[in-house]
Amino acid sequence: MRLAFMGTPDFAVPALRALHQAGHDIVTVYSQPPRPAGRGKKLRPSPVQVAAEELGIPVRTPRSLRRDTAEHAYFRDLKLDVAVVAAYGLLLPVAMLDAPTRGCLNIHASLLPRWRGAAPIQAAILAGDRESGVTIMQMDAGLDTGAMLLRDHVALTDHTTATTLHDDLAAMGGRLIVDVLNRPACPGTPQPDTGVTHVQRLSREDGRIDWTRPATDIDRQVRALTPWPGTFTILEGQVIKIGAVSPAPGTVHAAAGTVVDDHLLVACGGGTTLRITRLQRPGRGMMDAADFLRGQAIAPGTRFGAETPGD
Structure with a gap:
């Protein structure tokens, strides 16, 4: 399948590698621009950019997408079957959401509709939830509001940490997105109106x-x-x-x-x-x-x- 991958942190890397290993044609990767890091404040590329370059996939790092009509046109002209998004960090405008034949699919680290937003892994532990998981979602213009295509869960214990849960869900996301792309396109299951929770960016x-x-x-x-x-x-x-x-x-x-x-x-x-x-x-x-x-x-x-x- 011809696709673009959009992600930035370590969480997204297993999914990128899983899609590549499954034989999908990843024509480009989008990631946030390199950031100053370390004592010397040298620009450091994101984990996804590093992984993509290791795999020989071209990387694009726009600072914003909202009004970049040239980027919208470039994305449309890729003639994608689908775009896969995992913790990218930039909002996708409707022009990009609608461009691929199967739209854009998001790997979200919670059991939606619980913990929509920026820090679902931390939120689940903070709240004392007894389970978490990954939802593969058909993206729409809302914030984590799209139809659910596939979910899986993992139990949380009194010893679960953000690090261990992050790694478990990152691996799960890679497995689930490959599974979804192996299935025929479907409209998915709308998220229920009850049980919706939101989490803000952490400081x-x-x-x-x-x-x-x-x-x-x-x-x-x-x-x-x-x-x-x-x-x-x-x-x-x-x-x-x-x-x-x-x-x-x-x-x-x-x-x-x-x-x-x-x-x-x-x-x-x-x-x-x-x-x-x-x-x-x-x-x-x-x-x-x-x-x-x-x-x-x-x-x-x-x-x-x-x-x-x-x-």
């Missing part, structure tokens, strides 16, 4: 830990937002990144955020507690709590999050 501030929340909520926050945008708290005016925690049994009577033993057991909302197991001080790498404490002791009675760091 760094979403990672600030509120110790007045129950330990289970904070645990989900850390698992959902690590490695990006990351979770953090404040200690003596410094931002301390939190890489992993573990809810602990029992209750304590201490102010939220108070360290209650020599091994980073911290009081949370409702008398609950959790233990910080991985953390990072400024200018250092993420490390296990025992290694951290050898370099910077945190005495019982210390309170996290009680200060705001300076500029």
Whole structure:
């Protein structure tokens, strides 16, 4: 099948490789432009661009598509059977949505209509959902509102992290999109009007830990937002990144955020507690709590999050 692939981050790479391995004629790949990265701020191409170039597929990196009529015409003239979109990051105008014979298909990392929007993987963990999955959707002009062509699910546990779920769903997306393209074109199943939820783009501030929340909520926050945008708290005016925690049994009577033993057991909302197991001080790498404490002791009675760091 003659197709274009449109994606940017690591999540989209397994689908691109799966389509290539299945023998589809991927005539071009669209990805967001290279971004400055690292200490030298050198331009770094996206993971999808890197993968496409390894496969010998030409890559286009427009900064915007909305009013680029020349790009619309180029896309139309490709005479595509279908376009596959996976976490591309740019909105497709109607002129491009309607150009391929089978339209544009989106690999969305949730069980639609739950978690439409930009961060469905993190949202599912934050909400304590017991399952997530991938939906292959026929794209329309709305935000993740198109008809569903195929879905599959995966169970979420109390140990699921954004990293593990990302990798599971990325692989699932590659398998499902190949399956869909092997089937005859069909109109799909309209999304129900009930159970619709939306999630906004995440920001760094979403990672600030509120110790007045129950330990289970904070645990989900850390698992959902690590490695990006990351979770953090404040200690003596410094931002301390939190890489992993573990809810602990029992209750304590201490102010939220108070360290209650020599091994980073911290009081949370409702008398609950959790233990910080991985953390990072400024200018250092993420490390296990025992290694951290050898370099910077945190005495019982210390309170996290009680200060705001300076500029």
